[in-house]
Amino acid sequence: xxxxxxxxxxxxxxxxxxxxxxxxxxxxxxxxxxxxxxxxxxxxxxxxxxxxxxxxxxxxxxxxxxxxxxxxxxxxxxxxxxxxxxxxxxxxxxxxxxxxxxxxxxxxxxxxxxxxxxxxxxxxxxxxxxxxxxxxxxxxxxxxxxxxxxxxxxxxxxxxxxxxxxxxxxxxxxxxxxxxxxxxxxxxxxxxxxxxxxxxxxxxxxxxxxxxxxxxxxxxxxxxxxxxxxxxxxxxxxxxxxxxxxxxxxxxx
Numbered sequence: 001x002x003x004x005x006x007x008x009x010x011x012x013x014x015x016x017x018x019x020x021x022x023x024x025x026x027x028x029x030x031x032x033x034x035x036x037x038x039x040x041x042x043x044x045x046x047x048x049x050x051x052x053x054x055x056x057x058x059x060x061x062x063x064x065x066x067x068x069x070x071x072x073x074x075x076x077x078x079x080x081x082x083x084x085x086x087x088x089x090x091x092x093x094x095x096x097x098x099x100x101x102x103x104x105x106x107x108x109x110x111x112x113x114x115x116x117x118x119x120x121x122x123x124x125x126x127x128x129x130x131x132x133x134x135x136x137x138x139x140x141x142x143x144x145x146x147x148x149x150x151x152x153x154x155x156x157x158x159x160x161x162x163x164x165x166x167x168x169x170x171x172x173x174x175x176x177x178x179x180x181x182x183x184x185x186x187x188x189x190x191x192x193x194x195x196x197x198x199x200x201x202x203x204x205x206x207x208x209x210x211x212x213x214x215x216x217x218x219x220x221x222x223x224x225x226x227x228x229x230x231x232x233x234x235x236x237x238x239x240x241x242x243x244x245x246x247x248x249x250x251x252x253x
Contacts, residue, residue, distance in 0.1 A: 003181055003204050007032055007107050007122065008090035009066035009248045010187045011051065013196075015094065016064045016250030017189040018055045024189075025051055031187045039107075039122045050105060050124050054094050057103050058252055062096040065249035068241040075245075077104060081127040102129045138195060141246035145202055148239035151232050152206055199247040207240035 014028035025048045032047065033039055039047035058064050067075040069086050075093075077085050084106045085091040095102040104127045113119040180188070180201050188197055210233045 003201075003208050004034075004183050005187050005200060005204055005244065006066060006068060006090045007109075008092045008105070009068070009200070009244050011054075011092045011105070012064055012066035012248040012250075013187075013192065014189050015051060015054045015058060015092065016248065017192065018051075018058070022048075022052060028189075031189075033122075034187070035118070036120045036122050039124060042123060042125045047124065050126060053126070054092065054103055054105060057094045057096060057100070058250075060096050060100050061252050062094050062100065062102075063249065063251050064092070064094045065245055067091050067093050067245055070238075070241070073238060073241070077102075077129055079129070081106075081129040084125065084127065098130075103127070104129050138199065138246050138249075141243040142195075142199060144239045145199065145206070145243045148206060148236045149202070152210065152236045154232070196247040199243050203240040203243035203247070207237050207244075210234075210236040210240065 010032045011028070014024065014031060018024050018028075028051055029039070029047050032051075041047070041050050054064070067077075067085065068090050069075045069077070069082075070089065071086065074082060074086065075091075077091075077093075081104050085104065088106050088108065090107065092105040093102055094104075106125050106127065108123045108125060110121040111118065112121070180197055184197075184201055184204060188200075214230060214233045214237075
């Protein structure tokens with residue numbers, strides 16, 4: 001089972017960790033793009049130009065993070081920007097506060113290929129917005145994820161996911177591990193705080209397993225049991241999203 005981070009979370013991590021100068025840009029572009037076709041902006045500029053603009057806005061004093069909105073969990077973006085972010089399920093927010101406003105980069109992803117040879121065309125659209133967003137802190141996100149882990153283990157054991165989905169068994173066994181799989185390690189900036197990388201890895205694994213399990217009721221024998229397990233797994237997926245948002249949050253004085 002493939003485990004990776006959303007493009008917007010990876011972009012927020014690199015923008016949040018960016019130093020002065022542009023030496024980080026080529027590594028950031030490679031980490032965000034992965035196996036996609038080269039990313040472009042709506043003006044047909046390269047991804048590096050967008051990242052540089054977000055980084056410059058961040059230096060004015062702001063909060064940067066990757067947001068992962070879903071219909072029942074908006075992220076404080078209203079109007080067309082909120083709709084675009086909701087449709088994409090992700091965005092990068094660099095919020096400069098009341099004076100500077102927020103820059104919000106939303107990826108438009110068009111997938112192609114097959115499960116064996118996937119590909120994607122990605123075009124980023126940059127929006128100006130007024131944001132009212134307060135991501136969870138790292139400590140709060142860790143507590144939420146620890147609670148979600150207990151819920152997930154109970155739900156996965158009841159569904160016997162490891163039996164009917166052998167591809168999930170290894171990831172389930174790794175849920176408590178702090179090891180960073182190569183596919184995520186390749187996405188992270190160097191010298192990222194281990195607390196952030198640990199939270200990101202656990203969240204990515206939990207979300208992937210929850211999504212896989214929600215696609216099939218497994219051992220559920222009644223509609224009530226299926227509903228209960230789906231509700232538990234939705235809670236797990238929500239905690240995972242909040243954890244990724246918190247781990248990709250950087251504040252600039």
